[in-house]
Amino acid sequence: MASTVLTIPKLQMSSTEGTLAEWLVEDGALVQAGQPIYTLETDKAVQEIEAPVSGRLVQKKPAGETYPVGTEIGEIVAE
């Protein structure tokens, strides 16, 4: 099954880390591409991050913590 890895994105030129503020979708739930799946806080803003593809969300890191850019926080497994 194809899966798409979710990592803390580099949203701004100056981003080095981001806080995974809240998962907006339950672990294991089906998501549609474009659906907001978590909120990310950076020094600049709070943003809803949308699912890049459709599939089943697997959470790998808990919300409420700050991670470096590139940290794998979950994946979306194609159904």
Next chain:
Amino acid sequence: MASTTRDLGIDPAVLVEIYRQMSRIHEVDKAIQAGLSSGRFQFTYWPMTGQEAIPAAIAPLVTPEDYMLTIYRGIHDQVAKGVPLKGLFAEALGRRDGVNKGKGGSPHISHPPSGSMLTTAIVGGNTVIANGLALANKMRGTRRVTIANFGDGATSIGTLHEAMNLAGVWKLPVIFLCQNNQIGEYTPIPEYTASKDFASRAAAYGFKGVRLDGNDPIAFHNAMKEIIAEVRDGHGPVFVEAVTMRLSQHAGVGWTTHLSKEELERAKADWPVPKTRKLLLEAGVLTAEELDAIDQAARKEVEEAIEFALASPVTPAEEMLVDVYGDPEIPPRRHQRVKRAAERLPQGERKMMAMYEAIQDAIEISLELDPEVFYLGEDIGDPPGGVFRCFKGLKQRYPERIRPTPIAEQAIIGCATGAAIAGMRPVAEIMFIDFIGVCLDQISNHAAKQRYMSGSATHVPMTIRTITGGGLGGLGAQHSQALEAILLHQPGLKVVYPSTPTDAKGLLLSCIFDDDPCVQIESMLLNYTTREEVPLGDYRIPIGVAAVRREGSDISLITYGWHVRVCLQVAEELAKEGISCEVIDLRTLLPLDYDRILSSVEKTGRALVVHAATEFCGLGSEIAATINEELFAKLKAPAARFGAAYAPIAYSRAIEDAQIPNAGTIAERVRELLKY
């Protein structure tokens, strides 16, 4: 295609084509944002979500022969102009198969086969360059149009003023396309301007400005159709303000955070991509299945491009010094000792000329040799025939190719850069080198870097002539400085600095016909006080070849410009004391002739580099350090440098004489070095 049920005000087939481009742009935007969010790849992205209709509506009106310039927020412009998506994505990811070999990246795309000529990350910087491309089209008698895209933020910067003023006075076939997305980076209108609109500014420059709805592809296309036709017909420039809305962040991914949730929802309702899709469906032009097929094809094209880009290797470190210049031997590097043959001057007739007359001779020869050579600069028409008298009588003989400009150095250098990118050989005069400060962005960020940023997809065969007023006295701090070190610190430029009329002519001709941007620095003092028999006709002094002006055995005096003359006087004086000085005239400051420099010092065992430029961080420090590293065991004394004191040039003659190395102080330094 279904039969239309109502009049759309546009050929439905054209609207479908516009939608196809919008769909491609949208899929590119979506795929980049998804790839960045998921961490599939990383690069700095300045999204253009919401602005898709502008380039999409123009696409059916232009061909790859028409030029387009854009900015870092310009992926939509690239896609619609026809830059291949595979090369575009590979470039954005810094890969070898990128359209610019991964050296320019997403903010610096150039792809001449599709007419995408230059992309700048300096706000407003491309507008003056667009003038040069447009001038090349005009001088060559084509009907090509040049479109310079920029954001509303660029309306605040002086470059655009200079660009519009020059385009107006020269009636250039250029369109200034302001994509007004209502926010400059993070600062919205009206926080950064009190202007109510931007289009009305064009009237002040004597040409037409129009404000259009950039989110209405039909109305925008129809208006642009007329505008592009007018510009092709030679009616001069047009300023177009295309009002749109940036729905995305300044950089990165996600929706804009400068609008409230309600404002964003309203803005999304006017988003041209879904709006046009809906229109095509409701008007019965295309069925849902046909629209899906367009979107599907775009998605497939984008996915294939991303897979191609990810499979392409990251451009390797071995490429580092390639594309700085056309010749990879030019960039200075440790232990470099390139051997270049000296000139062979013609044996025929010679004529007594002052340096400024030798320069005029070179100018006339270049105009005769190549119809693509032209000159631009302040006051180069008659009268006065150039404030340094190098253009006397030429305007009448070459009315189109001797182009007096407004007092606007950014416009001059940008125009030369653009014409050079189009393949012409422009020669720009910057009256005094002190004025490079007002056009350094054009020289440094654009002319010098363009070959590298484009992976040699483009290059800039232009020449800048400029004068230093030092040594004459009384010109003051803003007309006397020796600023060559600033230029030497910018990879991509070649710099020559003649000290004789023969060299001034031969080096200038070499610069004009060189394929990289060259700067010839001339000394005002030498221009009028040096005369010699100069060979007639075309000859070249090769770039990167120094000359021994006097042979000697105790010390090498390494210098250039008007200090060659001073060092020759010093050598004459010191000979009376039994000190034998060799005097090396560098002639070219980049590339340096380290072979002749080191050969001389190997013989003498001592070196002093002398220049009028500030000693601290000057070229002398560089040369002395290299000599010390390369010839340490052979030196009788440390290689030394001697430049001007660390102060602006004073108006007082007593201070100027003392602050720049003079015959007395140079001789003193030589005697000190002989004491080791």
